[in-house]
Amino acid sequence: MSGTKLLIVDDERDLANLLVKRLSRKGYEVLSVGTAEDALALLKQHFFDIAIYDIRLPKMDGISLLKETKIMASETEIVMLTGHGTIETAIEAMKLGAFDYLTKPYNLSELELTIRKAEENKRLKAKNDSMKKIIKQQNQFMIIGESPIFKEVIDLTRRIADSAVPVLIEGESGTGKELFAKALHYWSRRSEEPFVAVNSGALPEQLLESELFGHVRGAFTGANQEKKGLVEAADAGTLFLDELGEMPLALQVKLLRFLELGEFRRVGDVRERKVKVRVVAATNRNMEIEVEKGNFREDLYYRLNVVKLTIPPLRNRKEDLPLLIQHFIEQKKSSEKVLSDDALLALHHYDFPGNVRELNHLIERGLLLSSGGRIEAVDLLVPRHKPEESQLNERGICTLEVVEKEHIAHVLKQVMWNKTKAADILGVSVRNLYRKIEQYGLKE
Structure with a gap:
């Protein structure tokens, strides 16, 4: 019924x-x-x-x-x-x-x-x-995806959010590692406490140590006053160490001691200080290879790698593209815009070396360059999908009429033969669409 x-x-x-x-x-x-x-x-x-x-x-x-x-x-x-x-x-x-x-x-x-x-x-x-x-529910962290491989990571993140154990987040650049670090914090009982991020590759070794652990006055040239480090700023909350693979070896020793004892010293200080923070680290490198090369301490790697979250690249979860595209369009207050079939096809056949971050930039560029209500493939400036030569041989060289017939049939199917909607999508009048349907012998 x-x-x-x-x-x-x-x-x-x-x-x-x-x-x-x-x-x-x-x-x-x-x-x-x-x-x-x-x-x-x-x-x-x-x-x-x-x-x-x-x-x-x-x-x-x-x-x-x-x-x-x-x-x-x-x-x-x-x-x-x-x-x-x-x-x-x-x-x-x-x-x-x-x-x-x-x-x-x-x-x-x-x-x-x-x-x-x-x-x-x-x-x-x-x-x-x-x-x-x-x-809307996931907008706070922009963790958007319903693909099975991605939902597994989201589910694991929720399960371990309340734990105090260190977490290592691995994934290519642009996959959203910091977003998962924030989710671990905000989905936990620490959500009211500080979330503090530090980029391990952004500063020279001495400045990074000072940034992380703080320093006392006169500890080095230019240290004119005492400074609290990010470790202290994150007390009772979460400390996020981004670009972990860039951390200098000498500083790795001090970080290991802090992880094991919860104690640290400010640069130039003799007094031990104690804080309680949850450490989350992220890297786009293969840390096991870095350990083998001697670039990263093995004991620190295993101390951080109590639980590992591996964020899949966008090319491995293409089924999430519609959700992500819709989110980025709405985020930029352009909800009246839609992607053409060709544009969506171009994105489906693109490998996204820059992952979700690159998709965001592509959509932003498409919104900027497009005219009217549709974003075309040419507006995205991504390489168009080219069929394999064997496919071309099987299909032969198509005339424009064949291409037009197939495209009209595809659009009609997508809108369940609502001819007014199809005409709007195709950019023709309803009367002209009826003529084309009759011309090509298309049937519902």
Whole structure:
């Protein structure tokens, strides 16, 4: 049984009663009235998934009813019924938010098919709303992804967030290692305490030690006053050591001692200080190789590597592209923009050496360079996918007509043969689209 609630508004009572009987047998919950005024009264009391309005109604017409419905019940999908003389009005109704229209006399099977399309459209909208909720929930850390390989990392992050043990986060540049470090902090009971980050490769050795552990006055040239280090600043919270593989060997010894005892000395000081912090480190290097080369202490590596989070590169989770693209577009307050099929295909066939960070930059560039409501592949400036030579040999050299036919068929399928939407996507008039469908013999 469908369970979908339908509202039929048509002053031809015999036809309306026939529709109620037919659609009720199909499992729909159907109510029918003959005027727009009665319809508005029902809309105040009940929610309808789909409404079917005749354009020609006594007193208030179907177009006016459509406008009122969009104010009162914006989630209701509306199908307009029109005579041959009012097709232009029906097209105007589509611009006002109607899902589709049918011309009288219509086949009942055609109406049922349109209703099923409207149901599917509501399902896709609900899925899109769900994606938006996921983005909103994860927006604080921008950890966006529903692919199995990525969800495993998210789940592990949640499980270990409350622990005090050190965590090593590995992953290529741009995968979001710092975001996972923040998630470990903010998803834990330490969330109200400080999260302090230090880049191990950004400073020379002496300055890095001072930055990390602090110094006393006169400890070195330029140390004119006592300074608290980031270790102390992170007390009771989380200390994030980024670019761990860049840390000098001499400083690694002091870090190891701090991890084992929770004690440290400021540069130039003789007094031991104690703090309690959770240490999270990140690197884009293979630390086992760095240990073998003698660039990193083995004992420190194993002390930090109590739990390892490995962030997968974007090329290994391409199914997350739609969520990420939508997030970056909305983040830049450009939600009216969409990616063309060619642009999305170009991204799907791109390896993203810069990972999620690079995708963000590509979308930003696409928004800047695109005109109109769509971002095209050329706006992204990514290498276009080229088929293998064997594929070209199998398909042969296509004419423009073949390419056009395949593209129109693909768009029609994507919008479930909603010709008005397809025409809008293709950038042609509805009349021109009908000619092309007939020309190429395309069938639903």
